[in-house]
Amino acid sequence: MKKLFFLCLMAVSIFACKDDNQPTTPTSSVNLNFKAAYNGDPLVLYKAFDYPSGNQIRFQNFNFFVSNITLLGEGSTPDHLLSEIEFFDFEDNLDLAAAQVPLTRNYEKVPIGNYRGFRIDFGIPASMNNADAAKLPPSNPLRQAFASHFWSDWGSFIFMKSEGIYDLNGDGVFNQSDAGFEHHPGTEAVLFSVTKQLPIAVEKGQVFDLNLEADVYKIYVNNGAALDLANPDNRNTQELSDMPLAVDLMSHWEQACGI
Amino acid sequence: MKKISFVILLLILGFAACKDDDDGGVTVIGEDLTNIIYDPTPHNLTIPPGLPSMDIPVDNPLTDQGIELGRRLFYDPILSKDSTISCSSCHKLTNSFNDVMAISPGVGGFMGNRSSMSLINVGFQINGLFWDGRSMTLEDQALHPVENPVEMAEIWTDVEVKLRRHPDYKTRFREAFGIENTTEITKELAAKALAQFERTLISANSRYDKKAWQKDPNPFLISDLEADGQKIYYDDQQAGPNDPKGHCAHCHDGKALYSSEVYRNNAITEVATLNDFPDKGLGALTGNLTDNGMFKSPTLRNITLTAPYMHDGRFQTLEEVIEHYNAGGHYADNVITGSITQLNLSEYDKQALLAFLDALTDTTYYSNPAFQNPFQ
Numbered sequence: 151m152k153k154l155f156f157l158c159l160m161a162v163s164i165f166a167c168k169d170d171n172q173p174t175t176p177t178s179s180v181n182l183n184f185k186a187a188y189n190g191d192p193l194v195l196y197k198a199f200d201y202p203s204g205n206q207i208r209f210q211n212f213n214f215f216v217s218n219i220t221l222l223g224e225g226s227t228p229d230h231l232l233s234e235i236e237f238f239d240f241e242d243n244l245d246l247a248a249a250q251v252p253l254t255r256n257y258e259k260v261p262i263g264n265y266r267g268f269r270i271d272f273g274i275p276a277s278m279n280n281a282d283a284a285k286l287p288p289s290n291p292l293r294q295a296f297a298s299h300f301w302s303d304w305g306s307f308i309f310m311k312s313e314g315i316y317d318l319n320g321d322g323v324f325n326q327s328d329a330g331f332e333h334h335p336g337t338e339a340v341l342f343s344v345t346k347q348l349p350i351a352v353e354k355g356q357v358f359d360l361n362l363e364a365d366v367y368k369i370y371v372n373n374g375a376a377l378d379l380a381n382p383d384n385r386n387t388q389e390l391s392d393m394p395l396a397v398d399l400m401s402h403w404e405q406a407c408g409i
Numbered sequence: 410m411k412k413i414s415f416v417i418l419l420l421i422l423g424f425a426a427c428k429d430d431d432d433g434g435v436t437v438i439g440e441d442l443t444n445i446i447y448d449p450t451p452h453n454l455t456i457p458p459g460l461p462s463m464d465i466p467v468d469n470p471l472t473d474q475g476i477e478l479g480r481r482l483f484y485d486p487i488l489s490k491d492s493t494i495s496c497s498s499c500h501k502l503t504n505s506f507n508d509v510m511a512i513s514p515g516v517g518g519f520m521g522n523r524s525s526m527s528l529i530n531v532g533f534q535i536n537g538l539f540w541d542g543r544s545m546t547l548e549d550q551a552l553h554p555v556e557n558p559v560e561m562a563e564i565w566t567d568v569e570v571k572l573r574r575h576p577d578y579k580t581r582f583r584e585a586f587g588i589e590n591t592t593e594i595t596k597e598l599a600a601k602a603l604a605q606f607e608r609t610l611i612s613a614n615s616r617y618d619k620k621a622w623q624k625d626p627n628p629f630l631i632s633d634l635e636a637d638g639q640k641i642y643y644d645d646q647q648a649g650p651n652d653p654k655g656h657c658a659h660c661h662d663g664k665a666l667y668s669s670e671v672y673r674n675n676a677i678t679e680v681a682t683l684n685d686f687p688d689k690g691l692g693a694l695t696g697n698l699t700d701n702g703m704f705k706s707p708t709l710r711n712i713t714l715t716a717p718y719m720h721d722g723r724f725q726t727l728e729e730v731i732e733h734y735n736a737g738g739h740y741a742d743n744v745i746t747g748s749i750t751q752l753n754l755s756e757y758d759k760q761a762l763l764a765f766l767d768a769l770t771d772t773t774y775y776s777n778p779a780f781q782n783p784f785q
Contacts, residue, residue: 196699196742210699210745244697281664284461288535296461297536297663297670302621303643313745326737330746332659385747388644388659 177259179357180232180350182219183252186212186240187408189367192249193240198324199367201316202376208324209314212366213239215291215299215307217271217278218343221350227263235278237291238364252361260358265350268360272403273309273341280305301336301388308334309341309400312366316379331385335396342400344407361409368406369399439573439592442583449474449585452605457613459622460665463532469548469601471608474585476779479606481581482599484782487571488554489561490516496554496603499525502780503772505711506531506610511722516562522688524722527708527715529774532608536670540704540720541691547604552596565596572599610780612710613665615771622664631768638765641758653758655734656748660706667709667769674702676738676749677719683742688721699743713770727766731759 186193188209189200198206219232236255243249273279274292281300283292292307299308311334318329352358370377377384377399387396449472454463465471482488486495499513500506506528512520523540531538537545544550554560555568572578573591582594585602617639619625631639639645641655643662662669672691680686683701692701704720718724724733737751738744754762774780 210743244699281459281461284664286462288464294535297666297668300662301658302662302664303645303658313747315746324742326740326746328746330744330748330750332745332747334659386644388654388656 175261176354178262178352178354180221180257180260180352181357181359182232182236182255182257183359183361184238184254185252185361185363186238186243186249187363187365187367189365189371192246193243193366194246194249195240195243198317198322201379202371202374203378203380205320206317206322206324207314207370207379208317209312209366211241211311211313212243212364213237213241214272214310214364215274215295217274218269219271220269221260221265221352222267222269222345224264224266227261227265230261230265232257232260235274235291237295239295256357260352262352262354265352267345267347268350269343269345270362270407271341271343272400272407273336273338274307275341276338279307279338283307301334304337306336306338308336310335312369312399316385318380329379329382329385331379333385333387333396333399335387335400337393337396339393340396340400342403344404346407346409348409363408365406365408368408369402372402372405439590440579441590442579443589445580445583447583447587449587452476452609454609454611457611457618457623459618460530460611460613461533463608464535465608466546466548469604471605472585474581475602475605476609477606477783478578478581478585479602479604480779481578481783482603483606484784487575488563488568488599490563490567494561497782499560500528502782503714503775505529505612505714507715509716511717513560515557515560519559519562521557521559523720524717527711528607528610529612529711530665530708531610533665534668534670537672537705540707541694542672542705543694547607548597548600551600551603551607555596568599569594569596610774612771612774614773615710615769617765617768618664618771632764634761635764635768637758638761638763638768641754641762642765653752653754655752655754655758655762656750657709657734657762659745659748661709665710667712668706671706672700672703673706673745673749674741674743675704675706675719675734676741676744677723677733678702678741679739680741690720702741702743709766709769711770711772713767714772727763728759731762735759 193209193212195209198208201207215235215237217235219236221230221232223229233255238253278292284296286293301308313332315324316329316331317324319327350358350360379385384395386392452471452473454471456462483496486492488495494516499508501508508525511524512522513525514520526540536542538550544553555563555565573594579591579594582588582598586598588594616630620630641653642657644654644656660669660671660673661667678686683698686702689701691703692698712727716725718730724730735752735754738749
């Protein structure tokens with residue numbers, strides 16, 4: 151009888167246990183959808199767009215890192231980190247149909263609640279911006295882009311690549327006499343944080359789509375002032391002496407990141 | 410009567426020992442290998458200081474037995490139709506596992522249309538293999554040359570038969586992969602072994618490796634000329650904005666490979682339109698017009714050992730290569746003209762760049778017995 155009592159006690163003890171690592175807050179899912187644009191129109195690579203100078207511009211590559219993507223809590227809902235790092239590369243924006251399809255990252259287990267907005271850092275924080283990224287798992291965006299985006303001479307990733315050609319002589323034809331540009335800002339000096347106020351209701355059983363636009367026009371044109379691409383000094387950001395230009399371009403993400 | 414019965418019995422036994430395989434041919438039933446000990450030794454790959462980690466597939470871990478099998482397959486012409494061509498025919502040890510041909514001949518002397526690529530540090534590549542990146546893994550890459558009519562011109566089913574019948578390989582496949590019967594020797598396992606061997610082909614002892622990544626304090630490792638070349642290579646402006654820039658590292662950065670593994674039109678071919686490239690490169694694979702004429706930026710590690718240069722071997726010397734980029738090359742809509750533009754390098758700058766490229770040379774791996782031909 152005593153044995154039976156102890157067995158019952160053990161059974162009760164076991165059933166009284168539960169995995170307290172399980173989240174008690176109900177969660178749902180958020181999609182981060184990024185489209186690339188040029189002055190509000192879908193950014194189609196190799197397509198000529200009008201530049202404020204009256205000349206045309208054409209992009210061949212556009213990609214960037216974002217980090218610390220965070221939903222900002224409201225009321226009793228705390229902030230929630232969606233992702234430490236992501237890489238968005240619009241290499242497939244080769245026609246209008248492709249450019250209208252956003253690049254999507256899905257985040258599960260987002261606590262249900264009301265959020266007042268989000269924060270995104272354009273670039274990579276110092277803690278992640280180093281050659282140790284080469285030892286990260288293959289699934290990590292930093293590892294995947296390490297070969298193409300880590301600039302050894304700086305010891306930093308290139309945070310954004312915007313490459314293309316500017317119709318220097320304004321003849322409407324792109325050729326060797328025109329001005330290629332290659333903006334590759336990097337290092338912590340060009341890390342910029344963007345905060346947007348936007349009601350975000352993460353509800354049970356529903357996926358919230360956070361639709362964002364990366365408007366490359368607004369990186370080059372800020373408050374009506376366009377970067378003078380006729381000036382050869384403005385066409386590259388690879389050297390330390392180009393840092394003011396790199397900082398200037400990256401600081402425009404506040405406007406360039408649209409909801 | 411006894412004789413007839415004996416012959417009939419023999420015939421029955423003979424037929425019973427045969428089976429019709431899936432390929433329609435008749436092959437001898439495999440040989441049981443379970444009497445051979447399967448106890449593979451995990452191989453801990455040593456990554457030199459400064460180099461990134463290497464991604465090893467979970468389904469193909471390195472073992473001493475797998476690597477050794479891969480080495481033998483790499484050097485063995487058994488993979489080719491007439492046993493004249495091995496992997497090492499186009500990937501020679503002393504040429505950074507490349508060769509000195511613009512285009513390498515295959516079986517029967519047939520010529521391909523692209524130059525072979527260096528295999529040194531190939532295990533660090535993460536953005537596609539071949540000039541057009543059509544294989545994403547070494548395991549997949551290793552399957553292609555065997556059946557390429559201008560390379561080994563063989564078919565894998567025949568290779569599998571040759572390997573299954575081979576007195577040495579059946580044991581080695583058992584030891585490497587634990588197969589129980591020779592019928593389990595497949596092209597996939599052969600490719601896995603080749604990939605294992607290729608992942609061991611590591612080089613990290615150039616003078617620039619020692620200075621930049623291994624922090625060797627020897628002040629004489631790099632000459633002043635080479636140091637100036639390094640600045641040009643990396644667009645590193647020490648003296649001012651008018652310093653010469655080579656824009657090399659935009660496509661050739663990275664400690665293991667000196668390649669950013671990007672696909673670019675490097676402006677070597679003059680075409681009227683993007684449709685006119687004689688070799689469309691990446692475009693032939695993707696079908697995207699704007700990918701035409703794009704090829705993978707190859708490793709510049711040991712570049713002095715791998716002439717001639719470019720995907721078609723059109724440049725005989727590095728001087729020609731530097732001159733091409735200095736002139737700006739041929740415009741096409743998909744050339745990144747921010748980098749590939751007239752560089753206006755002086756004669757000194759060009760010599761400095763050339764000297765720096767030489768500092769990326771490492772020949773110490775020549776003497777590594779694990780890389781050498783086991784049949785010699």
